Each structure stands twice: as C-alpha cells, then as structure tokens.
Amino acid sequence: MAFIDAFRNRYQTEIDGIKAAGLFKEERYIHSPQSSDIEVEFPAGSKIKKCINICANNYLGLSSHPEVIAAAHAGLDSRGYGMSSVRFICGTQDIHRELENRLTEFLGTEDTLLFPSCMDANAGFFEACLNEQDVMIADRLVHASIVDGMRLCKAMQDTFKHSDMGHLEEKLQEHMDKRSRMIITDGVFSMDGDMAKLDEIVELAEKYDAMVFLDDSHASGFIGRTGRGTHEHCGVLGKIDVITTTLGKALGGASGGCVSGRRELVEMCRQRARPFLFSNSVAPVIVAGALKVMELITATTERRDKLEWNAKYWRGLLKDAGFDIKEGESPIVPVMLYDAKLAQDFARDLFDEGIYAVGFFFPVVAKGQARIRTQLSAAHEKHHLDVAIEAFKKVGEKHAVLGLGKKELLARAGA
Amino acid sequence: MDEITKLVRDYVIREYLEEGDDREITETTPLISGGIVDSFSMVSLKRFLEKKCNVQIPDACATPDAFDTVQGIVALVHRFQKAQPVTV
Ligand SMILES: Cc1ncc(COP(=O)(O)O)c(C=O)c1O
Numbered sequence: 001m002a003f004i005d006a007f008r009n010r011y012q013t014e015i016d017g018i019k020a021a022g023l024f025k026e027e028r029y030i031h032s033p034q035s036s037d038i039e040v041e042f043p044a045g046s047k048i049k050k051c052i053n054i055c056a057n058n059y060l061g062l063s064s065h066p067e068v069i070a071a072a073h074a075g076l077d078s079r080g081y082g083m084s085s086v087r088f089i090c091g092t093q094d095i096h097r098e099l100e101n102r103l104t105e106f107l108g109t110e111d112t113l114l115f116p117s118c119m120d121a122n123a124g125f126f127e128a129c130l131n132e133q134d135v136m137i138a139d140r141l142v143h144a145s146i147v148d149g150m151r152l153c154k155a156m157q158d159t160f161k162h163s164d165m166g167h168l169e170e171k172l173q174e175h176m177d178k179r180s181r182m183i184i185t186d187g188v189f190s191m192d193g194d195m196a197k198l199d200e201i202v203e204l205a206e207k208y209d210a211m212v213f214l215d216d217s218h219a220s221g222f223i224g225r226t227g228r229g230t231h232e233h234c235g236v237l238g239k240i241d242v243i244t245t246t247l248g249k250a251l252g253g254a255s256g257g258c259v260s261g262r263r264e265l266v267e268m269c270r271q272r273a274r275p276f277l278f279s280n281s282v283a284p285v286i287v288a289g290a291l292k293v294m295e296l297i298t299a300t301t302e303r304r305d306k307l308e309w310n311a312k313y314w315r316g317l318l319k320d321a322g323f324d325i326k327e328g329e330s331p332i333v334p335v336m337l338y339d340a341k342l343a344q345d346f347a348r349d350l351f352d353e354g355i356y357a358v359g360f361f362f363p364v365v366a367k368g369q370a371r372i373r374t375q376l377s378a379a380h381e382k383h384h385l386d387v388a389i390e391a392f393k394k395v396g397e398k399h400a401v402l403g404l405g406k407k408e409l410l411a412r413a414g415a
Numbered sequence: 416m417d418e419i420t421k422l423v424r425d426y427v428i429r430e431y432l433e434e435g436d437d438r439e440i441t442e443t444t445p446l447i448s449g450g451i452v453d454s455f456s457m458v459s460l461k462r463f464l465e466k467k468c469n470v471q472i473p474d475a476c477a478t479p480d481a482f483d484t485v486q487g488i489v490a491l492v493h494r495f496q497k498a499q500p501v502t503v
Contacts, residue, residue, distance in 0.1 A: 140453060150455065157455040161433060174459075367450060 022340065023363075028356075033064035034253060036379045040356060051356040052384050054374045056253075059222050059331055060293075060303045061379025063253035067296065068289045072254075075288020083281040087114075088270075091281030099287050102294040103258055107220070107245070108228060108237045111266040114287075116279045118217050118246035118257030119145040124273030125213070125244065125259055126153035130182060135175040138184035139163065139196065143215055146184060155182075162189075165200045172208040181210035187230030188218040191365050191373065193332030195223070198234035211241040217257075218332065221250035221297055222304040222378075241265065247286070252293040256282045303378040307331055310376040310385065317389040318374075322402035324409065331376035334360075335392070336369075337401065338409050343370035346395055353391035368410070419468060419492055424485050426463055431456065442486040447479045457482050464488070470495045 018024050028042035038053045062068050075095065085091035100112040115121040122145035126136060134155040138146065141162045150157050156178065160168040168183065175181050183205055185196040198214070205212045216229040220243075224232025231240045242261035247254060259269045269276055297303065311331040318325050324336040337343045343359030350357050350372070361370035396402045401409060420442060428440055431451050438444075438451070446452040452460065461477050464470060472495050481491050 138455065140456075147455075156458060158459050159453060159455045171459075174462075362450075 022344070034058055035064050036061075036377060036381070036384050038356065040351075042351070049351075049354070051351070051354050052388055053356045054376075054380075054384075054388055055357045056375060056377060057218070057249035058253050058377045058379060059218075059250035059307055059375070060297065061307075061377050062250070062293050062296065062303070063379075065296070068252055068292045071292030072285045072289035075291075076285045079284035079288065081285065082283050085281060086277060086279065087281050088277065093281075093284060093287070095284060095287045095291065096282065099291050099294070100258070102291065103260055106228060106294060106298065107216075107243055107260045108231070109240075109243060109260040110263040112258050112260040113266050113269050113273075113276060114282050115257045115259065115273070115276055116282060117248065117255055118215070118244055119148075120275035120279060121244040121257040121259045121273075122146045122149040122215060123152060124149065124275040125242065125269060126150055126155065126182075127274070128269050128272035129242075129265055130155040130180070132156075133179035134182065135178040135180075136182050136184055137168065137171045137175065137210075139186065139189075141189050141191070142184060142186050143190060143217070146186075146215060150184070163194070163197055165197060165204065168201070169204055169208075172204060172210060176208065181208060182213055183210050184213040185215070186218070187214050187216035187220075188223060188330045188332065190218050190332065191334065191360065191371075192326050193328045193330040193334060193373075194326070195219075195230055195233065195328070195330065198230055198236050198240070202234075202236045202239045212239070213242045213244075214240045215244045217244070217246040217249055218330070220245040221293075222307050223330065226301055227297055227304040247290050247293075251297075252286075252290050254286045254289060256286055256290065307376060307378040310378065310380050313382065314374065314376055314385050314389075317385060318392065321389060321393050321396065322404075323392065323396065324401075324405055326371075333374045333376065334371040335374060336371050336406065336409070338368055338370055338406060339412075340370040342399060342401075342409075343372060346372055346399060346401075349395040349398060350391055353394060355388050355391045417489075420485060420489050422467060423464070423488050423492075426460070427452065427485065430459070430463075440485065442489075443484050445483055446485070447483045452482070454479055460488070464492055468492050468496060 028040050030038050030040055031048055032039040034056060036053055038051055039048050040051050041048050079093055083091040100114055103112040126149045130153055132154050136150050136155050137158045137160060139162055140159045158171055160171050172181055183201055188195050201212060219229045221227050223230050231237050242265055244259050247256035259266055315333055326334045337346060340361035343361050347357055347359040357372050357374055360373050424440055461472055470492055481487050
C-alpha cells in the first residue's frame with residue numbers, strides 16, 4: 001500500500017485537466033445487443049432511452065445476427081469457453097486453423113495469423129519483420145495502433161502527407177539506401193472515410209522495391225465488389241504484401257484481428273510477434289462465430305450491397321438538408337462542424353432526439369476539424385435513416401448550421 | 416532572418432503544411448506540441464538538417480522539446496555545427 005496522497009493528487013489533477021480541456025470521455029451504457037435500435041442509459045443512472053445507433057462499426061449488421069449467435073453457441077458447446085493458453089503452447093484448435101484459411105482465401109493472400117485484436121496485430125507486426133536496416137514510411141493519418149507498432153520497431157520511421165503520392169515518391173527516393181522500404185497505410189481512413197490510392201501506391205512500390213502494408217479494418221467485408229477490401233476496390237488484389245484487419249467491426253464485431261499476407265511475413269509473426277506469442281488464444285466461441293460470418297459474406301453480397309445503398313442514400317439526405325459532409329464512397333460519413341464545442345453540443349442534442357452519434361474533435365482529429373462521424377450499417381432500414389435525418393435537420397436548425405460551408409461555420413462558432 | 420532560419424522554416428512549410436493550409440509559421444510557432452510536426456517526421460527533419468547544414472545532431476539531443484520551434488532547431492544546429500559553412 002503505497003498509493004500515497006501525493007500520487008492520488010497527481011492523477012486527480014491530471015484527470016481534472018482532461019475535464020477542464022473538454023476532453024473527458026464518458027461511457028454510455030447500452031442495455032441491448034448491438035444493433036440499429038438500441039437502449040441506452042445516459043448519463044449513468046438515468047432512465048433507459050430507445051435510440052437509433054448511427055455510430056457503430058457494425059457495417060454488415062452481423063454483430064447480433066441470429067445465425068452468427070447460433071454458430072457461436074454451437075462453438076461454445078463443441079469447443080468450450082476458453083483455451084487457457086497462448087497459441088503455441090496448447091491454444092490452437094482446428095477451428096483456429098480453419099478460420100485462418102478462410103481469411104486467407106477471402107483476402108486473397110498467402111497465409112493468415114489470428115491475433116487477439118487488430119491493435120495487437122499492428123503492435124506486433126513491424127517489430128517482428130523489420131529492423132535498423134529498413135524504413136517504414138507511413139501515411140500521416142494511419143490508425144493509432146500502427147503508430148504504436150512503429151514505435152516498438154527499430155526500423156527508421158518516416159511519414160508522407162495524407163494520400164499525397166508525390167510526397168510518398170520523394171520519401172521512397174530518399175530512402176533508397178535502406179535494405180527495404182515499407183509503405184504503410186489504412187485502406188479506409190476511419191475519421192474521414194476516404195480511401196487510400198492503393199493502385200498508385202502499388203505502382204510506386206513496384207517502382208522503388210517497397211513492400212505495402214495495409215490496415216483494412218474499416219473495409220474488410222464490404223469495400224470492393226465482393227467485399228474483400230480496399231485492394232479489391234482499387235484493382236490490386238494479390239499485390240498487397242501485408243493486410244491487417246479486425247473481426248471487431250464488419251466481420252462479426254466481437255473481437256480478434258489478423259495479419260494476412262506473404263507466407264514468410266506471416267511466419268515471422270508466428271515466430272516473433274510478441275502480442276501473438278504472449279497473449280491468450282482467440283476464444284473458441286468467437287472463432288466459431290467468425291467462421292459463420294465468413295460463410296455468410298461469401299455466400300452473397302446482399303449485405304454489402306445494402307450497406308452501399310444506405311451510405312449513398314444517407315449522403316444524399318445530408319447534402320439535401322444542407323450539411324457540409326466529407327465526400328467519399330465509404331459508409332463513414334463525417335458531418336463537418338469544425339468547432340469542438342459545437343460538435344459536442346450537436347451530439348448531445350441528437351441524443352435528446354433519440355439519435356446516438358458522437359462528436360470527434362482534437363486530439364482525435366486535427367484542430368478546427370471537429371465533426372459528427374456517422375457510420376452506416378446494413379442493419380439500417382430506410383426508415384431509420386428517414387427518422388435520423390429529421391433529427392439532424394432539427395438540431396441543425398437549432399444551431400443554425402444548415403447550408404453553411406466551412407468558412408461560415410467557423411465564423412458562426414466564433415473561431 | 417538568417418540563412419539557416421529561413422532554410423528550416425521553408426522546409427517545415429513545404430514538408431508539413433497541406434496545400435491550402437495557411438497557418439503562419441514563425442520562429443516560435445510550436446511545431447510538435449502544436450500538432451504541425453508529428454514525432455515520426457522529426458526523423459526526416461533531422462536528416463534534412465544533417466545533410467544541408469553539415470552537422471551531426473546526437474539522437475539524445477533530438478528531442479521533441481528541442482525540435483518544437485524553428486528557433487529551437489536553429490539553436491541546435493548552431494550548437495553542433497563545427498564552424499562549417501552552410502551548403503544550400
Ligand atoms: C484502422 C484501425 N486499425 C485497427 C483497429 C483496432 O482494431 P481492434 O479493435 O481489433 O483492436 C481499429 C479500431 O479502432 C482501427 O480503426
């Protein structure tokens with residue numbers, strides 16, 4: 001017991017600072033399965049409220065799909081609750097191998113290794129595969145888990161301006177003295193919903209002998225004609241050296257991630273990636289559920305087609321209403337408000353209207369880029385979106401933001 | 416503004432500001448703590464300085480604090496420059 005007052009005060013002061021800066025995060029308690037219609041307790045202790053959820057990564061609406069739940073139940077019965085082991089001691093079941101094979105097939109790669117999460121896959125990959133002789137060149141907007149993974153790796157770190165191919169080429173030229181270059185990018189960028197120019201990236205990679213690393217967490221299962229991901233959308237299937245992705249979003253939404261790609265790189269992870277070696281095996285119940293997910297999404301493209309329709313419809317509704325949105329083709333649709341306080345107030349008012357969406361602001365996005373990030377799901381029916389847009393319009397009118405562009409919005413916010 | 420200051424400032428603007436970003440970079444604008452330069456890109460900034468200014472900046476001195484302003488970076492360059500002329 002040495003948690004002396006000085007320690008407690010130090011942390012409390014820091015927490016107070018987070019609050020004072022308006023950056024304090026509060027959880028909202030959901031009393032129902034994840035879905036388009038959810039029941040929310042917020043603030044803690046208040047009456048439960050029915051809401052339309054428009055901020056989940058439940059892109060394919062499979063998080064609470066009856067067939068996935070049934071498969072998970074069956075997996076629980078046939079393979080038990082947990083493995084009580086890391087993979088390489090006594091934690092690998094037949095279904096782990098089966099899921100890895102299904103993912104390899106689906107992503108169009110050579111091999112796949114499951115990780116406890118995609119955060120872990122990203123945290124472990126670089127250190128396992130690169131060292132001082134190599135360089136990592138990352139898009140400046142890659143996910144935080146990639147940033148952490150790069151920090152753990154001894155290879156030289158560099159970045160290029162977001163989706164700026166000229167800048168990337170300069171960086172590749174600058175690092176021709178390294179043994180190998182690895183270009184690192186997200187497929188769909190989670191805050192803006194825009195896509196990496198993977199076709200151009202692959203072209204540059206071929207020109208400068210670089211490997212390509214893709215985090216397709218916000219794309220696997222629904223981007224591309226058959227939902228394989230950003231590489232399918234950009235016509236470079238089979239040309240990406242490493243893909244990391246998550247089972248925690250479109251692919252069932254429970255948890256788990258993977259590294260998928262060139263056989264040797266995956267093998268290096270199996271031998272060396274610390275989050276794979278030193279963390280417990282993905283639970284059988286999740287593997288069984290994910291296997292059903294793979295079956296459902298390869299049998300038909302119905303869900304990704306519906307998601308695409310929903311995203312298009314929602315973008316249209318927002319634009320017609322006079323909101324300033326980030327253009328794109330993904331089901332991530334940011335409604336730009338630019339001002340952090342406005343984004344927070346807007347989200348709170350939406351909640352009062354029964355719409356669950358959250359505001360994002362610095363440091364999650366750049367200063368002066370605050371927004372409400374909306375995300376579509378195949379579990380949304382047209383009526384959900386029709387109800388949601390009425391709420392958006394009402395709140396938009398209250399804050400007098402409809403029909404305004406960036407300059408006017410910033411002026412309105414007094415920035 | 417001396418030559419090195421101009422060199423560093425121009426580099427920061429070219430390397431870190433997106434097109435259309437009209438933020439002003441002065442000698443005292445906080446670069447890293449202000450979110451303009453991310454800590455990874457410090458590496459390229461350091462390499463650039465070492466090449467252009469003929470200096471070796473020890474890794475231990477290339478801290479985010481030392482790199483936080485144009486002024487600070489220039490001071491660092493002067494500290495480690497062995498009286499060689501700048502080769503621009
Ligand atoms: C781009 C990206 N990569 C990785 C992750 C982490 O995935 P997981 O939840 O499986 O750790 C996320 C999730 O937020 C993400 O958005």
